[in-house]
Amino acid sequence: MSILVDKQTRLLVQGITGREGEFHARQMLEYGTRLVAGTSPGKGGEWVLDGKVPVFDTVAQAVEATGANCSVIFVPARNAADAMLEAADAGLPLIVCITEGAPVQDMMQVRRYLDQRRARLVGPNGPGLLSPGLAKVGIIPGHIAIPGDIGVVSRSGTLTYEVLYALKLRSRGVSTCVGIGGDPVNGTSFIDVLEMFEEDPDTEQVVLIGEIGGSDEERAATFIADRMTKPVVGFVAGRSAPPGKRMGHAGAIVEGGSGLASDKIKALLAARVRMAEHPEQIPDLLDGAR
């Protein structure tokens, strides 16, 4: 089993005729994800990906015609908020936003509105979801992970791929990998995902990959200490990052003394999370935690 996405996922790609959207839609389809529809305003009625996937003008039309229950967004940053709101308004319960660069004021409004609609947003500015062997919703390369019992949750992209790949080389598989994204205001937090992993019967251990900025890791530590029975291995990137500088991700910044990697590591260690000093240690720590 897995969390969030599996064989029941009926996926809609918003922005399917764009360069990124079409490329990744093909990858998702080839992986075996049930990709049922795409949207691209003005191109409704066309078929893409060798005539396999119908395109609609609006999300509401696509949902009505295909029964899509999950959307993944590949539109430019200036349209990202609109795309997320449209998906929520069409009643989709799960919305995954890959787009990087959405203004933070947009995200605050979107998050507030989606909460009222009880829609779950994953991202933005993240690689999406991968339940190996079942479904790929986003841009995580499918071939770098195999099915298994380790749940992975991360704020980063390629650093997460590193970890998935290192696990695969040790023949260790993954239940679901969730990229919650590198923005300061996002849809799904570490705690949300930890809670799902704790309840998922097929996840036995969890890997948490954090980075500087905000306090999501500290709150995750409290949750782990109070509520988790499954062992957690962690890594926090950015111990060497200078304060006041944004390290690539909009949310990766130490401000006014808060968001420091050292504080996050301390909090996670106190919650009995096994912390890796460098990413390559993670598979060893998982073996040790079993």
Next chain:
Amino acid sequence: MKLHEYQSKQLFAQEGIPIPRGRVAMTAAEARAIAEELGGRAVVKSQVLVGGRGKAGGIRLVNSPEAAEDAATQILGIQIKGLPVRKLLVDEAVGIESEIYLGLTNDRQARCPVLIASAEGGVEIEEVARREPGKIVRLPIDPLLGLREYQARYLAAAIELPREHWRDFIHIASALYRVFQRVDATLAEINPLVVTKDHRLLALDGKMVIDDNALFRHTDIAEMRDLDEDAPAEREARKYGLSYVHLDGSIGCMVNGAGLAMATMDVIELCGGKPANFLDVGGGAGAEKVAAALQLILGEPEVRVVLLNIFGGITRCDEVARGVLSAMPEVRPKVPFVVRLVGTNEEEGRKLLARAKLTSATSLMDAARKAVAAAQGEPLA
């Protein structure tokens, strides 16, 4: 992106927040002329994008146009925290009864803007937070509703502002929220907001930070950028869509992905070295982008070795290797390279780079150890 005091105050004034009379001067003679217009008594304020201007001698109260000219000459010659003073704001001097703090920022945890006020104005709010946290009042604002009048009134009462000023305070708080929203600010601060001796509220100093991700819809604001805010290499990087941060070490880093780039820096430090930069080349790093990235790294005089750490996912390692190879004739590096390629088509990528006599590494740890050794002057195997 940070705005100067004078830029912030102009934006405040456009929304109806009262600010002191005054103008920007680029020369001492201009400062003198402005002081003359203002009647002689004036404040000459350096316009640099760092705090602590007063302590550094960057703000002077003067009593005559001549004194304004002298102060301007001095201030235009100094550097404040490494930044040269190129502009001055010459404002009327105001009789001050009391100073308060009023600011708006985004609360990441609550995912909403938060209006902050304190009866302790004129000092950095972080300092008040440390010294007397009880003197700071914070009010979360629903991003879908905006700031409501009763909330501003609540704040005025909470900081014990005399009732005669409530109307003006509510007007200013509402205007501050409007400008914060309109220009996609992540910080809008009036510090101090003063009560003058003649019982007016006046925004004496202002500070704004704009969300870089929103600049696409504020071209007028984007043009206000002060190029001194970033190191030269960081400005150059922005042109190529690269994310770059200058650091003080000797190991140049080129990595795809922000998280992996940070992790690479961490592992370098773990091995006893110091990274020279943070650099995310992003996905699908083609030859042109790779060349630009290498130029940036090698343009830093302290760099003694370059560490390339690429995880091939959708991006293929052989593609990146070709990018590096095609960039080499143009870049002509004089320092050694340590390369770690892992993921899609890693074998092919390694073979390509082997021809270029670059040192390859099998793991991130291995790469960092080799780079640290090279930075310390040891020859690479």
